[in-house]
Amino acid sequence: MILYHEYPFMHVEHVWFNKFMKTATLHWQKINRVVAKNDCTSTYQAQKKKLKTSLKHVGKVSITTDLWKSSGQRIQYMVGTGHYVDEDWKLQKRVFSFCNVPPPYTGVIISNALYKRLVDWNIENKVATITVDNASYNDVALRNLKSTFQLLKKKLPLDGKRFHVRCCAHILNLMVQDGLSEIKWITNYIRDGAKYLIHSEACLTQFSDIAKQLKLPSQKLILDCPTRWNSTYMMLSVALEFKDVFSMYSEMDVDFSYVPTYEELERVENVYQFLKIFNDVTNIISGCEYPTSNLFLIEVWRVKEILDKIQ
Secondary structure, eight states: OHHHHTOOGGGGGOHHHHHHHHHHOTTOOOOOHHHHHHHHHHHHHHHHHHHHHHHTTOOOEEEEEEEEEOTTTOOEEEEEEEEEEOTTSOEEEEEEEEEEOOSOOOHHHHHHHHHHHHHHTTOTTOEEEEEEOSOHHHHHHHHHHHHHHHHTTOOOGGGGTTSEEEOHHHHHHHHHHHHHGGGHHHHHHHHHHHHHHHTOHHHHHHHHHHHHHTTOOOOOOOOOOTTOHHHHHHHHHHHHHTHHHHHHHHHHOTTOOOOOOHHHHHHHHHHHHHHHHHHHHHHHHTOSSSOOHHHHHHHHHHHHHHHHHHO
16 A cells, blocks of 8 residues: 555554554554565565566566656656566566666766666666667766676677667657747746636635636646646646636736737647647657557658648
């Protein structure tokens, strides 16, 4: 339960949790957080050993790695995911590492951290490709990793010709971000309006009441993260559904000046339709239960054909 729901270890010490368990079974014995932690660690070690054994029969593993920052802790983590075909010819996905990488975030440090994880899992000789985004430190990291392979006389995948692969979804992200920069005043306008409402409980309640009167879907306003275009897509989607609510709310709140005109709403609609194409393509090539690299060219070509029609 702790592992599945990511509960804190101290959950087992909560009074009402223990009362519940005692009611469920008279044989319940209270445990403390240390015991819970040790049990979870033992489970992890057992599963790791099992996975290591199964990887002995795997020929090649494709690695995807990225840096991830915890907003609450402000700690940078490196995540490493492996995709491989098992003995039953089924595509498998496993997270091999989720480790803290302290600053500075240089290519050499990232390379060393990744190589240690490959060695830990005994797959340093089974790497088919390593997929990363276009951050400059990743270029350095992969060059350094390749040098490490050669220095230690490890076998390079495909003679090293296709060792370094760009993330297809990240390439699409760069395309969308470039396009969004041209119409950022539209998205900023919608974003400011959503921010105004979300940051006030009274405003949000009044806005929701109007939506209920108009019998609109009971979804909430979304404030996007500007660096994640798919969240901008979702924000615009909700804003279009609430376009009449924005207009009615402005009549009740004189300080609310974020009501798009008819022409601006038309542009928002066009932007939304544009982003929907990229969202559909991203969902297709981001699948984890089927091969995706063979789909990228087809889907990008579909995007090109649509953009040609728009021009």
